[in-house]
Amino acid sequence: MASRTVALGRGRAGGLPGLGWLALALGLGLLLAAVWNVWNFPLDGVPPGRKGLSLTLIVLGLASGIYGLAILARRMTGVVPALLAALLTLVAVEGLLRAYGVPPGLIPTPTRVATALYNSRTVLLGDARVTFVQEALLGYLAGVGMGILVALAAVRFPFLERGALPYAGLFASIPIVALAPVIVKAFGLEWPSKAIIVAITVFFPVVVNVVRGLQSASPLLLDLMQTYAVTPAASFRLVRVPSALPFLFNALKIGSTLALIGAIVGEFFGTTGQGLGFRIQIEAGRFNLDIVWAAIVIASVLGIAFYGVISWLEMRFTSWHASRRQPG
Amino acid sequence: MNKAVLSALTAALAASALSSAGAANVPVKLQLKWFPQAQFAGFFVAQAKGFYKAEGLDVTLLPIGDQSPIQTVATGAADFGTTWITDLLTARQQGLPVVHIAQLFQKSGYTLVALKSSNLTDPKQFTGKRIGVWPSGNEYPAVALLKKYGMTTSLDSTVANPSVQAVTYPFDPSLVFPDKVDLVSAMTYNEVDQIVGLGYSLDKLQVFNVSDFGINLLEDLMFTTQKTLDNKNFKNSGMSGQEVAAKLVRATIKGWNYAVANQKEAVQTVLVNCGNTCKGSGTRASAAGHQTWQMTEVAKLYRAGQTLKGNAGLLDRATYAANVKQLMDLGILKSAPSAGAVNYKVWEMATGKTAK
Amino acid sequence: MRGTAQPAVHLKDLNMVFRGAQGDTVALQDANLDIAQGEFVSLIGPSGCGKTTLLRLMADLITPTGGELLVGGKSPALARQERAYGYVFQSPALLEWRTVLNNVLLPLDVMNTPKATRQARAHEMLKLVGLEGFAGRYPWQLSGGMQQRVSIARALAFDPALLLMDEPFGALDEITREHLNGELLRLWQETGKTVVFVTHGISEAVFLSTRVVVMTSRPGKIEGVVDIDLPYPRNVETRESPRFFELATRVRELLRRGHGFDADD
Numbered sequence: 026m027a028s029r030t031v032a033l034g035r036g037r038a039g040g041l042p043g044l045g046w047l048a049l050a051l052g053l054g055l056l057l058a059a060v061w062n063v064w065n066f067p068l069d070g071v072p073p074g075r076k077g078l079s080l081t082l083i084v085l086g087l088a089s090g091i092y093g094l095a096i097l098a099r100r101m102t103g104v105v106p107a108l109l110a111a112l113l114t115l116v117a118v119e120g121l122l123r124a125y126g127v128p129p130g131l132i133p134t135p136t137r138v139a140t141a142l143y144n145s146r147t148v149l150l151g152d153a154r155v156t157f158v159q160e161a162l163l164g165y166l167a168g169v170g171m172g173i174l175v176a177l178a179a180v181r182f183p184f185l186e187r188g189a190l191p192y193a194g195l196f197a198s199i200p201i202v203a204l205a206p207v208i209v210k211a212f213g214l215e216w217p218s219k220a221i222i223v224a225i226t227v228f229f230p231v232v233v234n235v236v237r238g239l240q241s242a243s244p245l246l247l248d249l250m251q252t253y254a255v256t257p258a259a260s261f262r263l264v265r266v267p268s269a270l271p272f273l274f275n276a277l278k279i280g281s282t283l284a285l286i287g288a289i290v291g292e293f294f295g296t297t298g299q300g301l302g303f304r305i306q307i308e309a310g311r312f313n314l315d316i317v318w319a320a321i322v323i324a325s326v327l328g329i330a331f332y333g334v335i336s337w338l339e340m341r342f343t344s345w346h347a348s349r350r351q352p353g
Numbered sequence: 354m355n356k357a358v359l360s361a362l363t364a365a366l367a368a369s370a371l372s373s374a375g376a377a378n379v380p381v382k383l384q385l386k387w388f389p390q391a392q393f394a395g396f397f398v399a400q401a402k403g404f405y406k407a408e409g410l411d412v413t414l415l416p417i418g419d420q421s422p423i424q425t426v427a428t429g430a431a432d433f434g435t436t437w438i439t440d441l442l443t444a445r446q447q448g449l450p451v452v453h454i455a456q457l458f459q460k461s462g463y464t465l466v467a468l469k470s471s472n473l474t475d476p477k478q479f480t481g482k483r484i485g486v487w488p489s490g491n492e493y494p495a496v497a498l499l500k501k502y503g504m505t506t507s508l509d510s511t512v513a514n515p516s517v518q519a520v521t522y523p524f525d526p527s528l529v530f531p532d533k534v535d536l537v538s539a540m541t542y543n544e545v546d547q548i549v550g551l552g553y554s555l556d557k558l559q560v561f562n563v564s565d566f567g568i569n570l571l572e573d574l575m576f577t578t579q580k581t582l583d584n585k586n587f588k589n590s591g592m593s594g595q596e597v598a599a600k601l602v603r604a605t606i607k608g609w610n611y612a613v614a615n616q617k618e619a620v621q622t623v624l625v626n627c628g629n630t631c632k633g634s635g636t637r638a639s640a641a642g643h644q645t646w647q648m649t650e651v652a653k654l655y656r657a658g659q660t661l662k663g664n665a666g667l668l669d670r671a672t673y674a675a676n677v678k679q680l681m682d683l684g685i686l687k688s689a690p691s692a693g694a695v696n697y698k699v700w701e702m703a704t705g706k707t708a709k
Numbered sequence: 710m711r712g713t714a715q716p717a718v719h720l721k722d723l724n725m726v727f728r729g730a731q732g733d734t735v736a737l738q739d740a741n742l743d744i745a746q747g748e749f750v751s752l753i754g755p756s757g758c759g760k761t762t763l764l765r766l767m768a769d770l771i772t773p774t775g776g777e778l779l780v781g782g783k784s785p786a787l788a789r790q791e792r793a794y795g796y797v798f799q800s801p802a803l804l805e806w807r808t809v810l811n812n813v814l815l816p817l818d819v820m821n822t823p824k825a826t827r828q829a830r831a832h833e834m835l836k837l838v839g840l841e842g843f844a845g846r847y848p849w850q851l852s853g854g855m856q857q858r859v860s861i862a863r864a865l866a867f868d869p870a871l872l873l874m875d876e877p878f879g880a881l882d883e884i885t886r887e888h889l890n891g892e893l894l895r896l897w898q899e900t901g902k903t904v905v906f907v908t909h910g911i912s913e914a915v916f917l918s919t920r921v922v923v924m925t926s927r928p929g930k931i932e933g934v935v936d937i938d939l940p941y942p943r944n945v946e947t948r949e950s951p952r953f954f955e956l957a958t959r960v961r962e963l964l965r966r967g968h969g970f971d972a973d974d
Contacts, residue, residue, distance in 0.1 A: 068448045130447025131427060210528050214520050245802040248770055252796040254789050255819045263819070267806045295522035295529065298507030303488075303521060307508060310421060310440075310489030311685075312447035345806045345847050 045096030052090025052113065059083045059120040068126035079124040083117050130312035141315035142322060149304065149316075149323055156301040157327050159216040160288035164223025165280060171224065172231025172276070179232070180239045180265075190236060197229035201283075201290050209294040219291035219300070226287045227280035231273070238272025239265045271346045274339040281331045285324060378411035379590040381601060384422040384434035385414055386573065388630030391647035392542055393435070394619040395457065395655075399608025401622045408600035409590075416630070419489050419523060423451055423576075432581055433601060438571040438676055439493040442690050450579040454699040455602045456668035457609060458573040459658030462541040462650065463494040465561040466548055468531050473559055476502045476566060483518045485526065485534040492519070493685060495538055497568045498561075500683050527551055527634055536561075542650030550637030570676055572654070574668070575602060582696060599702035606666045606703065613652045620644045666700055667708055715782045717871055717903040718744040718767055723776035725762050725929075735928035736762040740776070742922060742931060746870070749897055749904045751914035751921045753960065754967075759929025760907045764873050767905065768796050781870065792820060794871040795864030799879055801856035803848040809835065809859050810844035816867045834862035837896065854885040858892070865900065872904045878913070887948075890916055894943060911964075915939070915956045916948060923960055925967025932967040935959050 059082035063071050090113045098106040115135045121127075122134045129137055142149070179186040205222055212218035242265045250260035292302025301320045308316040385393050396414055399405055405412040415431055422434035423444040435457070444451055465484065467473045473482070476498055484499075484506070486492040492508055499506055499517055506519040522528045526544045530537035531553070539545045541562070549555060563569075577598055581587070584594035592600075612619035623644055624631060633643030659667040673695065680686040697708035725737040737759040744750050752760040765771045766778060769785035780788035788794065795816075803812050813831040822830070835841045838858040840851075848856055857877055864872060878886040890913055897904055897917075908914050914921045921935045937956055939947055947953055 069450070126448075128427070128448030128450070130444055130449040206523065206528070209522075214522065214529065214533055243802065245798050245800060246804065249796065249798070249802055250819075251770055252768055252789065252794070253816055253819050254792060259819060263815070264804070267804065270806075293523070295520065297483075298515075298519050298521065307488045307492070307521065310491070312421075312423070312444045312449065312490075314447070343806070345849070 045093045045100075048089050048093030049097065049109065049113075050093070052086045052088070052093055053116065055082045055086030055089060056113065056116040056120060059086060060116060060123060063120070063123045066123075066126070068128055071124060071126050076124045079120055083120045083124070087113065087117055130314060133315035133318055137315040138318040138322065141313075142319040145316055145319060149301075149319060152299055152301045152304045152320065153323050153327060155216055155299045156219075156288045156292065156324070157285070157331075160219035160291065160300065161223055161284040161327075161331075164220035164288065165227050165284040167220065168224035168227030168284075169231050169277065169280065172228045173235055173273070175228075176232050176235035176239065179236050186236060190233070193229050193232045197233060201226055201287055205287075205291045205294045209291065214295045214297050216300070218295075219288050222291040223284045223287040226283045230279045230283070231276045234272040234276035234279075235269055238269030241272065242268040271339075271343050274335070274343055277335050278332060278339070281335050282328060285328045285331065289324060378406060378409050379588060379592065379597060381405075381410050381412045381433065381597065382431040383412055383414050383601070384425045384431035385416055386422050386434075386436050388416045388418075389414070389623065389627040390543070390631055391620055391623045391644040392540075392573070392651050394612040394616075394623055394648055394651065395605055395609030396435075397608075397622050397626055398612040398619050399604045401625075402608065402611060404604040404607045404611075405601070408604045410597070410600055410604065412601070412604075414626075419487070421490055423449060426576065426578060427451060429578075433575060433577045433598070435573050435575055437490070438574060438673075439680060439685065440490045441574065441576055442677070442680060442686055442694065443490060445690055445694055446686055446688075450693075451576050452579050452582060452693065453574055453576050453668060453695040454582075454598050455575040455605070455666040455703070456571060456659070457575065457605070457666060458571065458651070458654040459656075459660050459669065459672075460654050461494060461562075461564045461569050461572055462654045463563045463568075463570070463572070464539050464541055464545060465495060465498070465536045465563065466526075466530070466539045466545060467536045467559045467561070468553065469557050469559050471535055471559070473535065476561065479536065480504055480516045482535040483520055483533070485520045485522055485529040485537040487524055487538055488521045491538070492521070493680075493683075494563045494568055494570050495519075496685075497570060497679055497683055498563050498566055501566065501568065525634075540650075542647045542654070545650075546637055546643055546646045547634040550634035550643075552635060568679070569672060570679065571668075571672060575605065575666075579693065582699070595699060595702065598699045602666060602699055603703035609655055610665060612648070613655055616645070616648045616652060620648050623648075664704075664706065664708075666704065667706075668695055668697070668700075670709075715746070716743040716779075717746045717748065717781060718742070718905065719777070719779040719782075720763075721777040723763075723766070723778055724774050725759065725766060725771070726774045737766070737773075738928040738930045740931050742934075744903060744905060746903050747901055749906065749917055749919045751906045751908055751918040752924060753908055753911065753914045753921055754924030754929075754932075754964065755909065755926055757929065758924040758926040760924050761875055762929065763924075764875050764905060764907050768794060768873055792816075792867060793869055794873050795867070795869040797857075797860050797864045797872065797874040797877045799876045801848070801853070801860040803856055803859060803863075805848050807848075808844065809840065809846050809848065809851070812848070812859055813863045813866050816863060820867055822867065830866060831862075834866045835859075837865065837899075838862045838892070852885075854881050854889060857881065857889065861893070861896070865896070865902075870903060872902045874904060874906045876907050876909070879908070879910075886910075886913065891944070893917065898941070911957050911960050912948065912953075915953060915960060916943060921956075921960050923963040923967070925964070933963045935963065 059079040062079045062082065063075050094106060094109055094113070119134045119136055122132060179190055201222065204225065208222045209218045212221050246264045247260060250264055289302035289305070292300045293306055296303040301324050304320045305317050383396065385396065389397070400412055400414060415425065417425065421440055422436045423440055425431040426434040427444070427449045441451055441453055473479070479499060479502065484495060486495045496506060496508060504516040506517045507515040508519045509515065520529055520534050526537045526539060526548055530548065539548060545560060548558065581594040582598060587594045587597045590597065620641065624640060627640070631640035631644050632638050637643055658672065659665070659669050677686065677689055681689065701708050720740050720742050723737060723740040727734045727736055740763065752763060754760050762771070766773050767780055767785060769789040778785055781793050804815065807815065810831055813834050814827055817827045817830060832841060832844065835844055838861055840855060840858055840862065843851060843855065848859070851859065861877070878889050881889065894917055906917060915937055918937050921937060923932045923935065924930065925932045935956060939952060939956070
């Protein structure tokens, strides 16, 4: 008897999210109806009546969907509300583009992009392998490695820090589009030239941040090590390196976004016919914007995943740092 | 009869032009396909000699980098544009309602250049070679030539083991030639001279004009959007879009005829309009020298085909049909373009002739 | 133990001059002092009186420009190499990437004490400062007072005979400070260490010390020494006793004499 009451109570409490789901489903249904209504017409051949009906359905569908989402978002955490919002947006965009007959050579509909993504998956994955694994990742690792080495040298030899580090800051602000053609010319059209562009763009923030990080070590902690009469190497390992970690991860995160940009932009200045940047450029010239968008989707997913992995490592290694502290 | 009507119409147009001479000219934005250079001499001459003004048009010539002029015209940032026929037809295939209104160059100036020392004398020998091409839709003539000789390239996203390695780079041939590629794309009127400027005189170069090998994909044409042509009152000028197009085409043809006949003067006109973009490369860096070369070469492309028959600006129907067939054979076009892709009426209105 | 022939710290005509772009600063002038083993000596004075300088000289973190300084009968450099003292800083100076336990383990790790005893010793020290339940926490999860207790546990972990403390409770609120004063007094009595304690709190100095060394600034020098003869155990009543006030007043007068104005903080 008691358990029954509890169940009833829970049912009443769940009434609100129930309404949310209902409104969301209704909204999605209306949006899908709007898309279906103008699905198969030539671009300039959508009858005005159908266009009007679809636009109305889209407005109503969005209103209902957003209302439902607002109710659900109050009770849900995590990525689900964001994903549902993206779904609503994509269906609405599909409907709008089809209702207005927007040429796919200007803006392809989401379904066209999805189709292109599927049909060209082999080529696009090959491009992604070249751009991400060979150019971005190898360049990134090389740039980070070199950056750390140079930072260590700069901290070890103060003349380097005073003589060369100010230039690092200057070089770091050279826009990549100015750098790319020179590097491609110097190192050839294959992937290594792009990896070098990536390495250079990643290198400078790493140097600047790691030097700043190593120097950020508290003088008190260095004094403490002195009172323990430990070797300078041990003091470096025990105090300076951990102090530099949050700075290093900061540079690693900046670098993770720079790496993919560098690889893609580098490809605009000459390639041997593979890579996401090459694909975007060549297919944009052919007005195959669906493949261009598919390549952009892949680049975005890779970029977000890369950033995510670095953030996870940062959480893992610097959870003690003030900026990473969990409340409570 | 027809002719009489047209000449009457022409007279009326001229009259309206005269009557509106005092009033503000109609602002027209025309998108070029590259930076200001002698390859657009006709446009600059028409502007400088007041041919556009005489038609009641206030024309602005817009430069562009390595994007397609289609984009700016289709989105309304420009009213008219000049581009290559493949660019126009592929854009139409993707739903962009752009329309061909006049064909300025009657012959392709696209070439592939190799060093004579490479011993390449026939396209059949291109297998296994590396070819430098420009992206953004400018790669098609090379692709077509290779396809004709049964070769595939890495530009085709469906081919796993291409017989020719295509290399893309941004326009300047010195970025890749001759150390990174065996053959490089070059326009007769531009990059060929740049390569000469790099220290390879013409007698050291093997130049493959693709038009000599049956690939004559037409280049500089004039186009606009269907929407502009359908406009009954272009920018509140009281003229229809079609009328404005006809005036623009007429003045442009006049400009080109003048430029080709007075090349020295045309080069001077262009030089006023260009900064660094007119310079050549290396030993041929002088802007005046390079633009003189360019003017000489584009004159050859203009003075060919229909121009020689007195129909400057007319798209030759047979060449167009051959272009379409070639592009379909290549798989670049998936179906034949609709009749609306080319509008002959504008040219007829502009010249008072009948497009045969 | 007290009164053994070998003093824990011996200084004779000790001088420290910092050379700078704006001229030299005499941080310490002709300081003379002997601290016996097992003593609790406070150095008190206004900012710039050289009390922290004196502590850093004893720790061999800086080198004197003149005079004689011996720590446990040896040069400060040798004393530091032999890890003769533990140092507690103004702020807890904990390694924020190490847990409380690992912070206390730090000196044991770097000094290669036998592995088997390290953990036990560290836990023992945490128990001594009343933090045995916080071994797995990170410093940021502790209050300022608790952090300073960890820092004291860390200084005691390797059992140095001498404890150098530089205003360890300066940043804490009055209530926490008095509580930790009591704790420190208990630790001192339990361990029998020699403590040199820098402070600018008069009542803190009087309450904790066997002797209070009053210093004055410009130039930094020792103005006088007050023997604190308050009985043990010292507690809340001690702070309210007439003798406490007399001694505090003497310290205050010495401070004022060296300054010409009221130097009470």
